[in-house]
Amino acid sequence: EAEIADLNGQLERLEQAKARKARAERARSKPVEHDVCPWELLIGKTYYITETSQVASVPHAATGPFAERRGELGNLLGDAKQLAVSLAGMGHTANGLEFQSAFVKFDPLSGVDGDFHFLDGSGRGRPRGTHALSAKRVFSVPITVTTEMAPMSRKRGGGGGALIHMVMPLAGRLEKLDFFLDVFREVQRKDSNVFLTVVYFGTDGLDDARLLARKKMMKLNTDRPLLRILQKDGQFSRGVGLQYGTKSTMRWPSSLKQEDALLFFIDVDIMFDSGTLLRCRILSERGKRVYYPMVFGQYNPDIAFRDAEEPPPLSGRVGHNYTSGFWRAFGFGMACIHYSDFIANGGFDLKIKGWGAEDVMLYRSFLSQHKVAVVRAVDRSLFHIFHEKVCDRTLSVDQRRMCLGTRGVSEGSHEQLAYVLQG
Numbered sequence: 001e002a003e004i005a006d007l008n009g010q011l012e013r014l015e016q017a018k019a020r021k022a023r024a025e026r027a028r029s030k031p032v033e034h035d036v037c038p039w040e041l042l043i044g045k046t047y048y049i050t051e052t053s054q055v056a057s058v059p060h061a062a063t064g065p066f067a068e069r070r071g072e073l074g075n076l077l078g079d080a081k082q083l084a085v086s087l088a089g090m091g092h093t094a095n096g097l098e099f100q101s102a103f104v105k106f107d108p109l110s111g112v113d114g115d116f117h118f119l120d121g122s123g124r125g126r127p128r129g130t131h132a133l134s135a136k137r138v139f140s141v142p143i144t145v146t147t148e149m150a151p152m153s154r155k156r157g158g159g160g161g162a163l164i165h166m167v168m169p170l171a172g173r174l175e176k177l178d179f180f181l182d183v184f185r186e187v188q189r190k191d192s193n194v195f196l197t198v199v200y201f202g203t204d205g206l207d208d209a210r211l212l213a214r215k216k217m218m219k220l221n222t223d224r225p226l227l228r229i230l231q232k233d234g235q236f237s238r239g240v241g242l243q244y245g246t247k248s249t250m251r252w253p254s255s256l257k258q259e260d261a262l263l264f265f266i267d268v269d270i271m272f273d274s275g276t277l278l279r280c281r282i283l284s285e286r287g288k289r290v291y292y293p294m295v296f297g298q299y300n301p302d303i304a305f306r307d308a309e310e311p312p313p314l315s316g317r318v319g320h321n322y323t324s325g326f327w328r329a330f331g332f333g334m335a336c337i338h339y340s341d342f343i344a345n346g347g348f349d350l351k352i353k354g355w356g357a358e359d360v361m362l363y364r365s366f367l368s369q370h371k372v373a374v375v376r377a378v379d380r381s382l383f384h385i386f387h388e389k390v391c392d393r394t395l396s397v398d399q400r401r402m403c404l405g406t407r408g409v410s411e412g413s414h415e416q417l418a419y420v421l422q423g
Helices: 002-028 064-088 174-190 206-218 238-247 274-283 339-344 358-369 397-410 414-422
Strands: 040-043 046-049 097-107 111-120 129-138 164-170 194-201 227-232 262-265 289-298 325-327 335-338 373-384
Touching (some): 002 129, 064 097, 064 111, 064 129, 164 238, 174 194, 194 238, 206 227, 227 238, 238 358, 262 274, 262 339, 274 289, 274 335, 274 373, 335 358
Parallel strands (some): 164 262, 289 373
Antiparallel strands (some): 040 046, 040 097, 097 111, 111 129, 289 325, 289 335
16 A cells, blocks of 8 residues: 555656646747637536637537547536645535536646636525635556557558558549549549549439540559449438448459458548548557548638639648638548448438438438447548539538538638628
8 A cells, every 4th residue: 555655656756747837838928819728618418618710609508529528527516626635625415515626627738627616505594605615636657558559551552451442422523523633633642552443413414424434544544443433313311321331342343352341431622631541540440440531621712802803723722820721620521441340320311312411321320329439530541622512401400500610611711701891
């Protein structure tokens, strides 16, 4: 026991030194207004935060990406309550202290700070007062969990991992397909372990799409199959298209058949590179993890580059800054998933028609079933090319709300839109 107490003491002193060093480093740097970590507010069971992004610009109860943060807050709150009881002295119990509110700060350099306020209800029918307590959960030293080395191919242009099956639904939009195939061809030069399946709805433009694909792929001078275009009848539905392309495994060329294929769901208005494919392989693992990359959405070039003589070409709009675009935290359409995990999870909800919602439902399904971990991360090489969005009134209420919301935040930053409104 003495040895354990000594180790705990050493760890505590190490964490205190680390926190002092972090504060000193911040003090030496030239301060700017955004250096301050904002305090967040918890009242009762409602957790309010302030987000500076356009998606969530007002305080709101934390859900979704803030669920883990709230879980950490719950642990700290429990510890704070027990500590308040011990400090309050005789006659106090945890049931006698009613939580009122807390201010919490998540500092990425040091840990979690909390100022907690409890109402003391142990005074026989009337409150005796309030207890204020400050607590801190300091980040500990890093611990090695696992190490792994994956062999990389030395063959030039041969790629460096498992074959990726990209699946893309499409209806018309041949100009976009033209640009996408240029991107796909350039990626093929660096990483040939990728195959594209396009599920084309209807027949209008189908022959032109197939002719365009043949011309683009001929320039690679290879006999290997690189892509295929499957025809699908009926009204366009992204979920239906992706599911159809995924389940048509028997029509994959024999040289590409695998026991369990790695799928990459993608759209025609997405730019990517070989780095995206590398992260797709690394961050998705059969039976363990699925990868949901966050895409950087480009603003309307007519607004983002309104002061330029003309917008730069698409290849020149790949920077990450607040004037060119934003991280599409609300989008879950791009995903790297193994076929067996996709099937085990039930696939897409095929009752959803038209634009939107199918990706969110699949994402939520993975979260709720707890069979595989969901890796959600920004991907520096994934860009959503701006295009005019039409939100059809025949969409469901939820789908149209999502469509209009996406349309609104994709036009430009608040500052840029203000200039447009002011003329």
